[in-house]
Amino acid sequence: MAIVSRGFAGRARTVAPELPPGQYLVDDFPVLSAGPTPRVDLDSWEFAITSETGVQHSWSWRELRALPSERFTVDLHCVTKWSKLDTAWGGVSLDTLLGAVGTSADYALVRCYGGYTTNLPVADLRDGKAWIVFEYDGADLHPEHGGPARLLVPHLYLWKSAKWVRGIEFRADDKPGFWESLGYHNYGDPWREQRYWGD
């Protein structure tokens, strides 16, 4: 049971939309990252999906951009408590990319330029829930926000939406990624407030 904070009123909340527990609304777009922003050259950029048997499918920048893409609007929830609503993105659905790769694996490990990793169940990449995005708010995705391309899985906390994505590895076992090894929740559902280990 929470204790009441003497003298704390909080912001006016008559217009506060429904947010996941513990989140607050922002209008700007904060940047968070564990290291320097990698600068990725589009001529050598590559995105690869590797199956659990080691079969690899890869796309150059040109090949990725030639795939059918979609524009969509979603809400973002960061584990550092901010939420940003109605963000507009453009990118390729993971369903399109997974169509090229057969897998019966349950787990995925996402790898990035700069060395970042994150893990999630393959099921969370399917059925219109995940994209490789390269456009934000009608413009090329800025490097600080993960450009040229990032994974976007908006139903999970935003650390799962790996910036500067370079590949997805399907695995029979669930290997914790960067933050998942450093105290953050393995799955990260904002609506169940799965921020940290044991939540």
Place this chain on the structure above:
Amino acid sequence: MTVRRASWRIATVTALRRESATSRTLVLDVPDWPGHLAGQHVDVRLTAEDGYSTQRSYSIAAPWRRTQLELTVENVRDGEVSPYLTEVVEIGDELELRGPIGGWFVWSAQQAEPVLLLAGGSGVVPLMAMVREHADQASTAPFRLVYSTRSAVTAIYRDELERAAGAVLQVDWIFTRQAPTAGGRSAGRLSAADLLVDGWLDVQRPAIYVCGPSGFVESAATLLIAAGHEPGRIKTERFGPTGDQR
């Protein structure tokens, strides 16, 4: 692996210290705190009388000393929680917090390599925890803190840092708007020259920690990489708004 949830704990404010016009240190008594590493942060939860509650993260400013936990909070204009912590809270008040959080942006005295700390504004707080831990543990690892702030008036921990500077801790001030005395470095943002300092070059392979607003971190990391430091040796922590819609 069985992991115990980081539960909410009740902390009691035992002392308050004004650090600058806009920042304040809260010394908290947390009887069952599990301890923490220098650089970690906590989540603070406030609850209004009608049950409305909100959470924010704050860096821990000092090593764990028996039952005392220190947070230094900068008052963010139009903020919801920081004005309460910097202006309203009194000694004896209770706050809910949980943690420690974050296992990446940390330093421990087991690390022997040189350490370069770059602070922008209140980004100095987790770096100050490292400086204090370094002193408490009598570490001989060379430390250099480069602290960028607008002027002497906005500087946090200035007296303590001036006193602590010595053989194993070099402190360099970057005043971006107004330098306090003539003859020193003139006012201006962090530049390449501030990083090309003997003992702190890429060949010395320091571990580097950069903390501050996003714009500061981005430009500092760019300067560091241009100076030859490996990206893999640079840890960053950013906070606050971007100030734009990018």
